[in-house]
Amino acid sequence: MTTLGIYLRLSRESADSASLDTQRAAAHRWLEAHGYDPSDAVEYLDAGVSGTKPLEDRKAMSGLMADRPSVVVAWKLDRFARSVSEFLRLVAWAEAHGVALATADNSIDTTTPTGRMAAMVLSALAEWERNMIASRITDGHSTRRSQGRWSSGRPPFGYRIERRDGAAYLAIDDNQAATARDAVNALVNGSTVAATARMTGLSEPQWRRLLKSPTLRGQRTHKGELVCEADGIMPIQFAPPILAAAELMAVRERMLDLATGADRAPRRATPMCSDIAQCYRCKGRLNGGTSDKGVPLYRCKAGHVTIYAETLDRRVEKEFLAAFGTYAETVVRLDGGNDLSAELLEAKEQAERLAARMATAGPLMLGTLESLAQDLEDTYARLRDAHDPDVREVQVATGQTMAEAWEAYDASARSRLLSGMGLRVTLHPKQEADRLTVSWGPKPEGAAEDALKDIAWQEAS
Known part of the structure; x- marks a missing residue:
């Protein structure tokens, strides 16, 4: 049976004040002072292990308890445990197996009744101190939140x-x-x-x-x-x-x-003109597919016509750039109106919280809460009177041409753009000299200027 044991524990590798060298040197001094040879001692090291962790969940501590040395010394009491329950379990185990526990700072020595009592008191004080620190931290965060202050950590984005x-x-x-x-x-x-x-x-x-x-x-x-x-x-x-x-x-x-899925963007694998191009015969949409050699195709679901995807896409791109490449890219912005929908929703949420408080409030608080309820009713009435959600859409230029924007768009963005501009592509049989008919916007009665007005593109200056 091992005669002497030195228990070393370190929660973090960077804990300089409780370094392994510090703990080891103090344990050696204690052994020498009590007539033991430190070279006879076996070290049990738990690195990166919290003192609140159960004894049996620490690898070195489990080994120590299995070896049952006659004397075990640690640097300080908190190296053994940081909770009363775990330390008392260690003391009970030591008494049952005739093992003496000691610390290098002489705060405990369980070979005597006085030492055992002192060990329990010190352990209780250590746990009390840890709980008080945790409580102060929690109270501090709560106070800072109530004052609108930032508690700790990195600020949120923005x-x-x-x-x-x-x-x-x-x-x-x-x-x-x-x-x-x-x-x-x-x-x-x-x-x-x-x-x-x-x-x-x-x-x-x-x-x-x-x-x-x-x-x-x-x-x-x-x-x-x-x-x-x-x-x-x-x-x-x-x-x-x-x-x-x-x-x-x-x-x-x-x-x-x-x-x-109410406004789901097309999948990346979906061809650019899928759901836009149609068959001349059945008017059905052309779906994506591949040839026997794996070449991307557009094909009619009924099998009437088929064309290489690259051929159709290049034709559409060429005609798009020729017709609209010099025009300015614009985005839709809302202008005018006074949409207070969100503010009205926030007021309703506040009313729900107020109703919950009033349901459990006593006579002392009820008057104050009723006053708040009246203020909230007045606020909601003002918001409702000012609520005028009618707005108009305004096209705002982004500063680049449609040709420049086209180069930056991926296939799904190009597809959405073409669809929004009313692109229609009709695929004719192979016998036709030109198999593709490309049109933009409303076909009948719609001149080019009307189509451009409908899609709200502005010519670049």
Whole structure:
């Protein structure tokens, strides 16, 4: 049976104040002072292991308990355990197997009744101190949240940390906020979550979580709940909003459309003119496919006509650039109106929280809550009176020509563009000199100028 044991434990490799060398040297001094030869001692090392971990879940401690040395020394009590329950289990095991526990700082020595009592008291104090520290940290975070201050960690995308009056607050990061607005505008105007995430430099899950949270409204959640004032109703404003409530609601509606397939973009593998080109005979849409040699094709589902995809796509691209390449790319922006739908929704959510509070409030608080309810009713009435959602769509030039934009678009974006411009391609049989008929916009009575007006392209200056 092993006579002497030295137990070493380190929670983190960088814990310099409790380094292995420090622990080992102190244990050797204790052994020498008590007439033992340190060279006879066996070391049991648990590196990267918390003192709160159960004894049997620590590899070295399990080995020590299996070997049952007659004397085990550690640097300090917290090397053995940081909870009363685990330390008491160790003491009980030691007593049952005749093992003496000691620390190099002489805080415990279980060979005597006094030493055993002191060990239990010190262990209880260590656990109490740890719980008090955890409680202070939790209370501190709660206080900072209630004051609209930033607790800790990196600021969310779109914001930066600003120190005022000795405390940390969130302020808008102009560059990141502009990027977020551009990405949101692109998403609402037909892009996808994945594509707009790349614009921000965030991963898709990070960008998705940000859009689903109230962060860009300058608000926060804690444990899944919106952080509110002491009344539990009004949200705490941690920072100026980057997006208006209506903008954030439009983003979430767009994300819902994408998730449910209501506005799903064509798959990358889908040919550019799929669902746009049709058969001359049956008027059915041409689907994508491949030849026996794997060459991409467009083919009529009924088998009337077939053409190489590259041939049709190049013809459409050539005619598009010839007709519209010099025109300016534009995006749709909403102008006019006063859409307060999101603000009305937020007021309803506040009313729901207020109703929940009133359902459990006593007589002392009921009067205050009723006053808040009246204020909320007045606010909702003002919003409803000012709500005028009628808006007009305005085409805003992006600064590049359609030819330049075409080069930057992928196949799915080109397909959406062509579809939005009313492209119609008809495929004729092989006997025809020109198998392809390409038209844009409404065919009958629609002159070129009318078609361009309908799709709202403006000629580049």
